[in-house]
Amino acid sequence: MDIQINNLKKYYKDKLVLDIDNLQIKKRIITGIIGPNGAGKSTLLNIIAGMDKDFKGSVLYKGKSIDKNIYKDMTLVLQRPNLFKRSVYENIEYPLKIRSISKGERKVKVENILKRLDILDLKDKKGHLLSGGESQKVSLGRALVFTPKLLLLDEPTSNIDTNSTNLIEREILNYNKINKSTVIIITHDLKQAKRLCDEIVCIERGKVGGIDGVF
Numbered sequence: 001m002d003i004q005i006n007n008l009k010k011y012y013k014d015k016l017v018l019d020i021d022n023l024q025i026k027k028r029i030i031t032g033i034i035g036p037n038g039a040g041k042s043t044l045l046n047i048i049a050g051m052d053k054d055f056k057g058s059v060l061y062k063g064k065s066i067d068k069n070i071y072k073d074m075t076l077v078l079q080r081p082n083l084f085k086r087s088v089y090e091n092i093e094y095p096l097k098i099r100s101i102s103k104g105e106r107k108v109k110v111e112n113i114l115k116r117l118d119i120l121d122l123k124d125k126k127g128h129l130l131s132g133g134e135s136q137k138v139s140l141g142r143a144l145v146f147t148p149k150l151l152l153l154d155e156p157t158s159n160i161d162t163n164s165t166n167l168i169e170r171e172i173l174n175y176n177k178i179n180k181s182t183v184i185i186i187t188h189d190l191k192q193a194k195r196l197c198d199e200i201v202c203i204e205r206g207k208v209g210g211i212d213g214v215f
């Protein structure tokens with residue numbers, strides 16, 4: 001098990017937005033989180049990512065409380081990513097730079113990602129000037145480039161056209177297969193969940209529900 005959640009309660013002011021007795025997310029597979037708008041999906045992903053520590057209950061990663069240790073293993077790709085005001089190349093290179101990967105190796109890895117995600121033409125564009133869909137692709141590239149053991153994706157194709165969605169889905173599947181990384185993906189698209197996910201968790205009004213009748 002990679003992630004174990006017990007008696008999780010999350011409030012915004014006095015409103016209970018997550019109330020999960022027990023949820024286990026297995027390692028090395030792709031788990032989908034589905035559910036209607038406002039159900040609590042992003043809130044849950046932020047908690048798993050260690051971005052939100054203001055909750056009650058226990059959230060464990062590899063049997064330990066989520067703390068700074070998770071950051072070296074994990075990356076969270078947001079629906080509306082914050083990219084640096086630097087070139088796309090530098091944005092994708094950044095996680096490698098802070099891990100002291102040599103310049104030559106960085107170049108090989110970044111160019112490989114640019115090709116795989118079909119964004120070579122964006123290489124010199126500034127990160128903050130990209131469209132929504134372009135930003136999502138670059139943000140995914142910035143995540144995949146350092147092969148995190150835990151990849152968290154918040155609606156990674158919400159702004160993406162059909163062709164690019166196919167390409168991104170292929171990359172996510174290959175990534176999981178080749179690296180045996182744990183992937184958690186929030187999606188509104190039930191067909192996408194079926195195409196990508198080994199397991200599916202349905203969140204409704206903050207609670208984990210069954211998926212009977214969903215497909």
Ligand SMILES: Nc1ncnc2c1ncn2[C@@H]1O[C@H](COP(=O)(O)OP(=O)(O)OP(=O)(O)O)[C@@H](O)[C@H]1O
Pocket residue numbers: 012017035036037038039040041042043044
């Ligand atoms: N910072 C915040 N302050 C107050 N309430 C919030 C905050 N962030 C989210 N909420 C509320 O918490 C609930 C869960 O929000 P969340 O973004 O987790 O839902 P979601 O399932 O990801 O929705 P969507 O599918 O629309 O992205 C919603 O009712 C939302 O309005």
